Amino acid sequence: MPLEVTDASLIGKIDKVIRHEERIFVLDCDIAQAAFCFNLEGKFLFKLGSSGKGPGEYRELRDIVLYPSTNEIGVLQGEKIIWYSTEDGAFTGYTTELENIVLDKVSLLDSTRLIGYANNQCFSKENCSKFYSFTKDAKILNRYLPIEKQEKNLYVDYENPFSGGTYSIGFTHVLNDTIYTINGHGKMVPKVWFDFTDMASNDKYELPKSTKQYEKWFNKTVKNKTVKGLTFYHETNDVIQFKFRRGVDLVWGLFLKETSRLILSENIFADEILFINTNVGIHKDAFIAYFPRGIVLQISESLPSAENEIKDLINTYGKNFYDYMISLDGAANPILVFSKFKNDL
Known part of the structure; x- marks a missing residue:
């Protein structure tokens, strides 16, 4: 989905995407700040x-957040959320x-x-947590994961504190190689802990040619609820998308639940979906990603001399x-991609 370029809608970097009915909301915190x-x-x-100090x-x-029951979308300023209509802004x-x-x-x-x-x-002993509902x-x-003095510098994935949410199958958060979820009693508890220590190979800079050992490992660790090294985790009804550190490298993976098939980043399909694109959200069972503006312009510029790649580009x-792409003339917005991963891949 190419996003229209106007004087009022030039986007530099996409931080988050929310889809609601016939509307798509795109957040750019850094460059456009809008x-x-x-x-x-x-x-x-x-x-x-x-931007300003007046009402609204x-x-x-x-950040931005959707409140679908009232058709409102909120802009987070830090200490408050300002609400706007999803119909006209x-x-x-x-x-x-x-x-x-x-x-x-x-x-x-959830809905409320x-x-x-x-x-x-931390403003006081009572207000020193990582999450607040x-x-x-x-x-x-409620407050979750209270911060102790020795944990003040504990690493938390600032860019992705919410690994799930209303648009997947439940809230999850990755911290210290542990996937946390909120149980029925309102407590944030570990869901799965990953251990990658048995995945080491002789050359830590290369991935094994076969995914069989990963599939065996992933099935085992999910069943036993033990895993380590995780930096990213999204789950829908159909698929788990995850990222982990292996040596100096980051490895992406997709796990298809029904067939127990694992697709890793050494696979061409995974490279194309998980590296060229940047994940910015979930809608139902589709991952929302985007092509950055720089890559969009690079592709458009290379097409006149890339006859062999044009057929593959159109097929994909x-x-x-x-x-x-061929219509671009010096200005471009990122392109949104909605990817639904089927179990027969």
Whole structure:
């Protein structure tokens, strides 16, 4: 899905994508410092609010979160969430203001609860946790993973504190090689712990040619709930997508639940989906990724002299993708990709 380029919708880096009915919301925290709305054809519709200190304006933009029951989408400023209509981007007049808690990220936990992540921010002994669940009217319901003094510098994946959410099969968080989930009693507990120590090969810079040993390992570790070295984890009803460190390398994998098939990054398919694209969200059972603007322009520039690759490009991404690429003239937005991984891959 090419995103329309206008003077008001030029995107540098995509940090998050949320799809709601006929709308797609795209967050760029760093370069544009704005949240954009497009329709399902990629046509630009509006921005969410603007920077400032007035009603409905924000001083900074850290994250966005959907509240589907009221058709609102919120912009996280840190200590508060400012809510806008998903229909036209207008300020609804409602804000969620948290006392003594400054959040870095926020997500929807379920239909009535939000969950926020604070990057080791402690205002008092009572307000010293990594995660907080709360209602839209700012009532704190629970705190998870409290921070002790010796844990102040504990590494947490700041870019991806929420590995799951409303759009997958449940909230998950990766910390210290452990996948945490929230159980029925409202407690954040370990779900799976990964151990990669039995995957070492003679050359740590090369992956084995066969995925059989990985498939055996993955089935064993998921069954026994033991795994180590994980840095990324997303799960849907059909597939698990994960990333782990192996030596100095990062290895991507897809695990197809029904067939127990494992696709790793040495496979061409996995390279194409998991390296060229950058994962920014989940919608139902599809991963949302994107081609960065730089890669989009590189592809468009190389097409005139890449006759052998054009057929493969059209077969993989479709004629519309090819037509868009050759139509570019010096300006481009990232291209969204919705990838649903089927069990017969």
